[in-house]
Amino acid sequence: MALTEKLADATEALITAYPAPQGEGKWATDARSNALATLRENGAPTRRDEYWKFTNPSTLIGTASSAAIMHAEEKPVFDDIDKLLVVFVDGVYRADLSDDLTIEGAAIETLQDAMAKDIHWAKDVYGVLEANGQSPVSRPLAALNTATATEGLVIHVTGKVSKPVAIRYVRQNTDTDVMVHHAVKLEEGADITVLENGPAAARFNSCLEVDVADTASFHHARAQGRDHERCAATHMFARLGKESSFKSFTLTVNGALTRNEAVIEFTGDDAMASVSGACAGDGAFHHDDTVFITHDAVNCESRQVFKKVLRNGATGVFQGKILVQQIAQKTDGYQIAQGLLLDDDSNFLAKPELEIYADDVICSHGSTVGAVDETALFYLTSRGVPKAEAQDMLVLAFMDEGIQEIEDEAIADDIRERLGAWVERRRD
Amino acid sequence: MLKITNLKASLEEEDKQILKGIDLEIGEGEVHAIMGPNGSGKSTTSYVLSGKGGYVVDEGSATLDGVDLLDMEPEERAAAGLFLAFQYPVEIPGVGNMTFLRTAVNSQRKARGEEELNAAEFLKLVREKAKSLKIDADMLKRPVNVGFSGGEKKRNEILQMAMLEPKMCILDETDSGLDVDAMKLVAEGVNALRDGKRSFLVITHYQRLLDHIKPDVVHIMSAGKIIKTGGPELALEVEHNGYADLLNEVA
Numbered sequence: 001m002a003l004t005e006k007l008a009d010a011t012e013a014l015i016t017a018y019p020a021p022q023g024e025g026k027w028a029t030d031a032r033s034n035a036l037a038t039l040r041e042n043g044a045p046t047r048r049d050e051y052w053k054f055t056n057p058s059t060l061i062g063t064a065s066s067a068a069i070m071h072a073e074e075k076p077v078f079d080d081i082d083k084l085l086v087v088f089v090d091g092v093y094r095a096d097l098s099d100d101l102t103i104e105g106a107a108i109e110t111l112q113d114a115m116a117k118d119i120h121w122a123k124d125v126y127g128v129l130e131a132n133g134q135s136p137v138s139r140p141l142a143a144l145n146t147a148t149a150t151e152g153l154v155i156h157v158t159g160k161v162s163k164p165v166a167i168r169y170v171r172q173n174t175d176t177d178v179m180v181h182h183a184v185k186l187e188e189g190a191d192i193t194v195l196e197n198g199p200a201a202a203r204f205n206s207c208l209e210v211d212v213a214d215t216a217s218f219h220h221a222r223a224q225g226r227d228h229e230r231c232a233a234t235h236m237f238a239r240l241g242k243e244s245s246f247k248s249f250t251l252t253v254n255g256a257l258t259r260n261e262a263v264i265e266f267t268g269d270d271a272m273a274s275v276s277g278a279c280a281g282d283g284a285f286h287h288d289d290t291v292f293i294t295h296d297a298v299n300c301e302s303r304q305v306f307k308k309v310l311r312n313g314a315t316g317v318f319q320g321k322i323l324v325q326q327i328a329q330k331t332d333g334y335q336i337a338q339g340l341l342l343d344d345d346s347n348f349l350a351k352p353e354l355e356i357y358a359d360d361v362i363c364s365h366g367s368t369v370g371a372v373d374e375t376a377l378f379y380l381t382s383r384g385v386p387k388a389e390a391q392d393m394l395v396l397a398f399m400d401e402g403i404q405e406i407e408d409e410a411i412a413d414d415i416r417e418r419l420g421a422w423v424e425r426r427r428d
Numbered sequence: 429m430l431k432i433t434n435l436k437a438s439l440e441e442e443d444k445q446i447l448k449g450i451d452l453e454i455g456e457g458e459v460h461a462i463m464g465p466n467g468s469g470k471s472t473t474s475y476v477l478s479g480k481g482g483y484v485v486d487e488g489s490a491t492l493d494g495v496d497l498l499d500m501e502p503e504e505r506a507a508a509g510l511f512l513a514f515q516y517p518v519e520i521p522g523v524g525n526m527t528f529l530r531t532a533v534n535s536q537r538k539a540r541g542e543e544e545l546n547a548a549e550f551l552k553l554v555r556e557k558a559k560s561l562k563i564d565a566d567m568l569k570r571p572v573n574v575g576f577s578g579g580e581k582k583r584n585e586i587l588q589m590a591m592l593e594p595k596m597c598i599l600d601e602t603d604s605g606l607d608v609d610a611m612k613l614v615a616e617g618v619n620a621l622r623d624g625k626r627s628f629l630v631i632t633h634y635q636r637l638l639d640h641i642k643p644d645v646v647h648i649m650s651a652g653k654i655i656k657t658g659g660p661e662l663a664l665e666v667e668h669n670g671y672a673d674l675l676n677e678v679a
């Protein structure tokens with residue numbers, strides 16, 4: 001269907017707002033023109049789109065506003081974890097601040113280097129998984145990202161990588177509109193952990209594509225940074241082969257607007273995927289998790305676990321869909337999204353969806369919203385725990401089901417510590 | 429120790445009075461038992477004393493060593509030395525039993541201006557007490573009461589009591605749901621805490637528990653009032669004849 005003139009204009013304006021990359025290799029040029037064609041066909045996101053009803057896309061596509069940089073005292077998230085550190089400052093890769101990219105089991109390059117080449121393995125991943133994820137629901141900001149991002153990493157994983165590749169996004173400038181795109185390809189039996197942390201930019205658009213071959217494992221954890229005024233639209237696209245696994249957890253504290261989309265597709269049997277997150281927002285905070293999982297293979301397990309703690313008018317959104325195709329017998333799909341409202345001003349909006357065409361499946365979905373459990377609160381205070389502390393314990397307990405999705409205990413504990421600090425800073 | 433005078437309390441949500449003038453005085457080192465038909469207000473008494481929300485005190489007072497209890501937050505009452513072993517201990521997923529216990533012990537110590545226990549001291553103490561209640565280390569690691577059997581929950585209440593060393597312990601049907609051996613364990617746990625100073629208010633339906641924890645005084649509660657007070661023989665009377673005669677007596 002052709003776009004309305006108004007939407008076509010808005011889409012062109014969005015495209016011209018970002019310079020078209022020049023002088024790249026053939027594969028990159030092709031990927032970019034495909035993405036542009038998709039974007040022109042689907043149009044920029046509008047409030048009328050089915051999956052943008054709860055979140056207004058206008059701040060993600062208009063002129064980016066500036067966002068103050070928070071100078072937090074504490075160490076960056078994941079700092080204590082043994083890792084290969086890769087630093088981006090205002091969205092630009094900085095070799096001088098990063099570790100050497102050489103590591104056993106994986107070949108890591110910058111996106112820029114990869115795109116300069118005429119032939120590159122990344123052509124099978126970059127923009128490909130994203131393009132797959134454009135139907136049945138379009139993801140215009142991801143197409144825009146594929147068409148214009150010049151920064152990021154391409155990682156080819158051939159073995160078990162001994163330590164996490166930790167991407168740290170540092171901000172120096174208050175007015176940054178940054179795009180980053182990472183493509184990861186895991187070969188059979190390969191195993192890698194990718195970590196991301198930091199607020200990245202005043203406005204951040206990131207895309208992560210992960211192709212997980214048979215029996216390979218991908219682990220991902222990220223912390224989106226505490227700058228209050230920042231906004232972000234992120235996309236994750238994953239394709240899972242036979243007996244593979246994919247796990248991704250996102251921690252979000254603060255930020256004016258965050259839209260995290262995850263699009264997962266099972267293409268091989270007996271695989272497992274988990275997408276989870278915990279967010280905590282106070283005041284001007286709007287956080288949206290939009291997840292789309294397609295089971296197109298037999299006996300796969302998918303899990304979505306999202307926990308949102310909201311106060312002082314903060315808003316949490318969850319849109320999660322499990323689509324089970326006719327061949328996907330023995331699917332086990334689990335989905336839970338819960339909002340904990342610390343006052344009457346906050347909101348949690350959830351749209352859980354199941355669409356099932358196979359008959360032998362177990363799918364459960366639940367979404368709840370509520371306040372702190374008074375009975376539990378009384379139990380704790382009756383033992384002498386001060387009310388504020390007792391409430392914090394319950395808030396952290398609420399989020400823990402999300403954190404438990406993280407396999408690595410050190411990473412999980414780091415996340416717990418951050419959330420602990422967040423609630424403690426807000427004691428009345 | 430505990431002095432309750434003409435205590436009247438209603439539900440906050442409805443205009444319904446549950447406690448209709450309770451008078452009760454428990455001296456230092458004494459053990460009192462409260463018995464009474466279902467719904468007579470035994471648990472409500474314990475909740476109002478420990479500060480649970482949802483009730484309003486209409487009249488009367490309750491003091492612990494002369495300090496007004498009803499004016500304090502639940503955590504302040506705890507720090508002042510009041511402890512309630514719940515009839516229905518609450519399950520709290522996501523909060524570790526050990527973390528909870530340590531926070532509770534140290535919060536109370538802090539509130540009283542005492543030195544907090546460090547991790548090693550705390551662990552040693554909790555292991556020792558858990559062992560005597562036959563609570564295994566695995567249970568301590570789990571979230572508070574989650575997946576505990578009825579009896580395990582009750583033993584966990586006694587463990588908390590032993591760790592917190594309160595002055596005034598209220599036990600609300602701690603014996604219900606316990607097998608014979610577990611009841612002995614719990615009674616031993618309670619008796620170990622009897623030091624001539626600490627006082628107990630034991631709410632129960634059964635004489636059996638009182639064989640193990642010998643009460644000095646037994647009260648019968650009915651329709652929000654104490655209708656009769658006597659010695660241990662009163663419990664035996666209830667055990668044999670039920671409440672009917674007693675209720676008729678006062679009616």
Ligand SMILES: Nc1ncnc2c1ncn2[C@@H]1O[C@H](COP(=O)(O)OP(=O)(O)OP(=O)(O)O)[C@@H](O)[C@H]1O
Nearest residue numbers: 439446464465466467468469470471472473482515
């Ligand atoms: N929050 C509440 N809402 C409604 N009714 C209540 C509430 N709390 C207590 N009640 C009522 O008050 C009365 C006393 O209840 P309470 O739990 O104190 O009885 P009890 O003596 O402990 O009984 P049992 O022996 O069954 O434990 C009952 O009729 C009960 O239904």
Ligand SMILES: [Mg+2]
Nearest residue numbers: 470471472515
């Ligand atoms: Mg009761």
